Amino acid sequence: MTPAKRTTSADVARVAGVSRTTVSYVLNNRPGEVIPEDTRRRVLEAAERLAYRPRASARTLAGGRSDIVVLSIPDLPIGPSISRFVEELATSLAKHGLTLFTHLMSAHGRPLADVCATVEAAAVLGFGSFEPETVAALQRLGVAMVEPVDADYNASMGPIGRLQAEHLIERGHRRLGYALPAEPGFRQMAEGRLRGAAAACAAAGLPAPVALIADPEAADAEQAVSQWRELSVTGVCAFNDEVAFAVLAGLRQAGLGAPQDMAVIGADDIPTARFATPPLSTVSIDLAEAGRHRAEQVVTGLAGERVDLSSALVKVALVHRATS
Amino acid sequence: MTPAKRTTSADVARVAGVSRTTVSYVLNNRPGEVIPEDTRRRVLEAAERLAYRPRASARTLAGGRSDIVVLSIPDLPIGPSISRFVEELATSLAKHGLTLFTHLMSAHGRPLADVCATVEAAAVLGFGSFEPETVAALQRLGVAMVEPVDADYNASMGPIGRLQAEHLIERGHRRLGYALPAEPGFRQMAEGRLRGAAAACAAAGLPAPVALIADPEAADAEQAVSQWRELSVTGVCAFNDEVAFAVLAGLRQAGLGAPQDMAVIGADDIPTARFATPPLSTVSIDLAEAGRHRAEQVVTGLAGERVDLSSALVKVALVHRATS
DNA sequence: GCGCGTCACTGGCGCGTGTCAGTATCTAAC
DNA sequence: GTTAGATACTGACACGCGCCAGTGACGCGC
Numbered sequence: 001m002t003p004a005k006r007t008t009s010a011d012v013a014r015v016a017g018v019s020r021t022t023v024s025y026v027l028n029n030r031p032g033e034v035i036p037e038d039t040r041r042r043v044l045e046a047a048e049r050l051a052y053r054p055r056a057s058a059r060t061l062a063g064g065r066s067d068i069v070v071l072s073i074p075d076l077p078i079g080p081s082i083s084r085f086v087e088e089l090a091t092s093l094a095k096h097g098l099t100l101f102t103h104l105m106s107a108h109g110r111p112l113a114d115v116c117a118t119v120e121a122a123a124v125l126g127f128g129s130f131e132p133e134t135v136a137a138l139q140r141l142g143v144a145m146v147e148p149v150d151a152d153y154n155a156s157m158g159p160i161g162r163l164q165a166e167h168l169i170e171r172g173h174r175r176l177g178y179a180l181p182a183e184p185g186f187r188q189m190a191e192g193r194l195r196g197a198a199a200a201c202a203a204a205g206l207p208a209p210v211a212l213i214a215d216p217e218a219a220d221a222e223q224a225v226s227q228w229r230e231l232s233v234t235g236v237c238a239f240n241d242e243v244a245f246a247v248l249a250g251l252r253q254a255g256l257g258a259p260q261d262m263a264v265i266g267a268d269d270i271p272t273a274r275f276a277t278p279p280l281s282t283v284s285i286d287l288a289e290a291g292r293h294r295a296e297q298v299v300t301g302l303a304g305e306r307v308d309l310s311s312a313l314v315k316v317a318l319v320h321r322a323t324s
Numbered sequence: 325m326t327p328a329k330r331t332t333s334a335d336v337a338r339v340a341g342v343s344r345t346t347v348s349y350v351l352n353n354r355p356g357e358v359i360p361e362d363t364r365r366r367v368l369e370a371a372e373r374l375a376y377r378p379r380a381s382a383r384t385l386a387g388g389r390s391d392i393v394v395l396s397i398p399d400l401p402i403g404p405s406i407s408r409f410v411e412e413l414a415t416s417l418a419k420h421g422l423t424l425f426t427h428l429m430s431a432h433g434r435p436l437a438d439v440c441a442t443v444e445a446a447a448v449l450g451f452g453s454f455e456p457e458t459v460a461a462l463q464r465l466g467v468a469m470v471e472p473v474d475a476d477y478n479a480s481m482g483p484i485g486r487l488q489a490e491h492l493i494e495r496g497h498r499r500l501g502y503a504l505p506a507e508p509g510f511r512q513m514a515e516g517r518l519r520g521a522a523a524a525c526a527a528a529g530l531p532a533p534v535a536l537i538a539d540p541e542a543a544d545a546e547q548a549v550s551q552w553r554e555l556s557v558t559g560v561c562a563f564n565d566e567v568a569f570a571v572l573a574g575l576r577q578a579g580l581g582a583p584q585d586m587a588v589i590g591a592d593d594i595p596t597a598r599f600a601t602p603p604l605s606t607v608s609i610d611l612a613e614a615g616r617h618r619a620e621q622v623v624t625g626l627a628g629e630r631v632d633l634s635s636a637l638v639k640v641a642l643v644h645r646a647t648s
Numbered sequence: 649g650c651g652c653g654t655c656a657c658t659g660g661c662g663c664g665t666g667t668c669a670g671t672a673t674c675t676a677a678c
Numbered sequence: 679g680t681t682a683g684a685t686a687c688t689g690a691c692a693c694g695c696g697c698c699a700g701t702g703a704c705g706c707g708c
Contacts (some may be wrong), residue, residue: 006441008694019658034655053441057384058694061663066381087428099439102426104411115423118380216595242595249599270596271566273541273692275573277601332664343688348666358685382664385693 007050014048023047027111039173060120068119069093069298071102072112072126074185081268081287086293089125091281096299099124113137122277123298127189156285157192158199163283163318164265165200165209172324173235173263174206179243182215190239193267197237209237214250216242221250225262234262235324241266241273241282248280248323258323265324278322286315331374340370340588344473345628347371351378384444392443393622395419395426395497396436396450398509404607405592412615413449420623422446437461447622451513453626480609480638481516482523487607487642488561488589489524489533495648497559497587501552503567506539514563521561533561540566545574549586558586559648565590565597565606572604572647582647602646 009027010184013020018039026043038270043227044321046052060066071086103115116124116138124138161178168176178197180190182209210231212224225247228236244266251258258264266273269284333351337344342363349357350367368375384390395410414424427439437458440448445467454462485502492500502521504514522532534555536548549571552560564567568590572582582588582602590597595609 010694020695021658021660021697025657029697030697036656039656053438055385055444057381057390057444057693058663059696060381061379061385061443061665061693062695064663064696100444104414114377117377119423120379125540125701208366216599221599245596245599248601252601272569272594272596272600274650275540276596277544277570277572277576334664342686344665345667345685349687352666354667360686379664382693383666384668385663385695386665388666388693414702491708 006055007052009052009054011050012043012046012052016042017051036239043114060257064120064222065122067098067119068121068124069098069123070116070119070121071100071114072124073102073104073132074127081285083288085291085294088288089295092292092295093298096295097275098295098298122302125294125298139260154251156197156287156290156316157189159314159316160267160283160285161193161196161237162200163196163266163316164193165197166204167265167281167318167320168235168237168263169200169206170236171263175202175231175233175235176206176209177224177231177236178209179214179221179224179231179236179238179247180211181239181243182213182218182220184241193237211238213312214238214243214246216246222253223250225250225254228262236262236264236266238266240268241248241270241280244273244280244282244323245276248276261324273319274321281321281324282319283313284317286317290314291299330375330379333376333378335374336367336370336376339374340366346540350560355385378478388444389421389446389625392425392442392445393422393449394436394440394443394445395424395449396429397426397456398429398451400447405611407412409615409618410612412612413619416616416619417622420519420619422619422622422626432592446626449618449622454642478622480611480614480640481513483638484591484607485517485520485522485561485610486524487520487640489521490528490593491557491589491605491642491644492561492587492648493524493528493530493560499555499557499559500530500533501548501555501557502524502533502535502547503538503545503558503562503571504535505567506537506542506544510553510563517563519560538562538567540570545570547574549574549578549580551633552586560586560588562588562590564592565594565604568604568606568647569600570598572600587648593643597643598645605648606640606643608643610641 009020011022013023016023016039022035022039026028026035026040027047029035056066071089073082073086086100086102091209093100101119101121103112105112110132112124115121130138165176171270175195178194180186180194194209195213201208210228210233212227214221214224236247238247242265242311246265247264248258251262251264256262264281266282267285269282273280273282333344334349337347340347346359346363347367348354350359350364351371359489380390395413397406399409404568410424410426417424425443425445427436429436435458436448436454439445440462448462448467489500500521502518504510504518518533525532533556535553536551538545538548560571562571568588571588575582575586575588580586588605590604590606591604591609597604597606
């Protein structure tokens with residue numbers, strides 16, 4: 001059935017006329033080992049010709065650590081900005097021979113620590129923070145690098161809220177609202193963004209925004225709108241574009257419109273924001289750069305160096321359209 | 325640094341007072357091997373107490389095949405319905421001890437076959453069909469199960485288009501349009517849906533829909549709208565909700581509206597569809613069930629049995645709102 | 649001639665698991 | 679008393695790779 005056994009490094013060694021060790025040295029170009037150009041070429045050619053791919057399992061077993069990086073994704077809808085981030089992260093890690101493995105927390109086959117134990121993960125990443133016991137468990141497993149907080153991502157939360165609020169303040173709004181989703185998975189992110197908005201208000205000498213829930217999956221937006229109007233809120237920052245659309249729908253149900261009755265600004269700049277009626281003002285977030293940066297951090301971290309997690313490289317930009 | 329070496333099956337054997345082989349037999353409850361209840365309990369208890377987790381790398385190396393299932397995702401934005409599918413698939417596979425590994429094709433670290441070779445994938449799944457050479461390469465690697473066509477998913481494409489077209493026909497439209505995205509990653513899916521719509525038209529004795537591109541990321545929608553109007557198209561099926569929003573925007577730019585000037589129906593029922601202005605008619609797709617079914621197929625396929633790929637278990641339903 | 653150092657390799661161990669062939673003990677049949 | 683078969687295990691090898699320790703060849707200084 002499987003007549004052609006898979007090629008191993010021994011096959012390469014035989015073809016190249018060297019020992020298996022030499023093959024290993026060449027292929028992993030081991031630092032400190034000097035291999036004459038001629039031998040190196042022979043090995044490389046043989047490997048190429050036989051289409052040799054080292055078996056990850058064997059490599060892991062021997063080395064004690066795999067080249068798998070696990071990214072734990074919380075139970076939330078994966079928007080385009082997140083998937084862009086993941087994509088970029090995976091690509092950049094792949095360039096360093098690391099393979100990204102996204103583990104959906106909602107896919108509750110086994111707890112995170114178990115999955116990492118079986119695959120012998122080299123590093124574990126996640127959005128938000130892990131619980132201390134999870135971190136402890138992972139470290140006990142010998143995972144080289146646990147990143148409890150996605151620093152880049154979380155650091156980007158503040159500026160988003162700030163940008164939203166500053167925009168509305170600049171346009172003359174003196175009393176702001178903040179629209180939150182109901183989804184618990186979003187809570188951490190939402191708090192970050194809200195804090196940013198509150199900071200902008202404080203800097204302008206204004207009271208903190210009135211935070212209310214306006215979930216896209218429910219119909220509580222109209223109620224939120226009427227509460228805001230009672231408190232003479234004239235501008236609302238929404239957690240993201242979908243929440244913004246919910247607010248907009250709430251306004252419409254009350255016979256009102258944006259921006260004349262209430263200004264609304266979203267976040268994420270999802271594709272539909274541009275073509276909505278009216279086109280939604282929002283904040284665009286470039287996570288691609290963050291993904292690359294993140295990968296860099298993992299690589300240096302795995303090399304044993306201490307990494308600086310403070311730098312936030314997420315580019316956010318205001319996109320002014322018709323609802324503000 | 326790492327004082328507590330990780331527990332191995334030898335540790336369990338020692339604690340339980342049996343041989344390593346017996347531990348293996350108990351833990352994998354090997355069929356055909358009879359283990360007295362008492363011994364079994366001792367082993368299980370020891371394993372529990374030591375928190376023993378077998379190392380996947382060693383298991384794979386010894387067994388020649390891992391418990392990793394690779395799902396290749398094409399270069400397209402991962403919508404909520406797809407991510408729901410993936411989620412459900414991962415959960416169901418996990419119940420059978422299989423781990424899902426989603427590989428983004430756009431994350432072009434290495435070609436699919438390479439990734440599968442290194443992780444020794446047990447099965448490879450994908451949306452759409454793989455190229456023949458990829459399939460051949462994978463089989464040469466000894467991958468037990470290659471599913472070139474995601475039967476469920478593809479089979480669901482037709483009904484979606486059909487449902488859209490039937491709905492519009494039922495409401496009196498005699499000449500239909502079909503709105504396509506520009507994104508090449510969507511092509512296969514789009515063709516499937518379009519075929520479904522065409523079939524519905526044919527069944528009603530109508531000409532095939534006029535297919536034009538109306539991409540959400542570009543501004544070609546207005547042009548498409550005017551072309552449709554020239555051909556006296558009165559109802560448009562959109563590939564998905566985002567494309568539908570693009571068409572709606574095109575209509576608006578031309579000073580027209582849905583449904584009075586042209587009926588529009590989307591697909592996927594994304595959250596924003598419900599709260600858009602006006603709320604978008606669409607087709608909802610339940611891929612959760614499909615995910616579970618899919619997992620089942622993989623498990624039986626891995627057990628060596630022949631699986632029937634023809635059955636499509638995707639539930640689609642019309643969601644009539646205001647744009648049609 | 650000897651010692652020393654460098655170069656270019658290689659032999660072989662160990663990683664943790666699955667599994668096959670084998671063994672020791674016991675019961676039952678002839 | 680011997681054989682046969684079942685029961686309840688165990689010893690040891692194989693899987694493919696990384697890498698340490700070692701080896702032989704060669705050059706060079708004294």
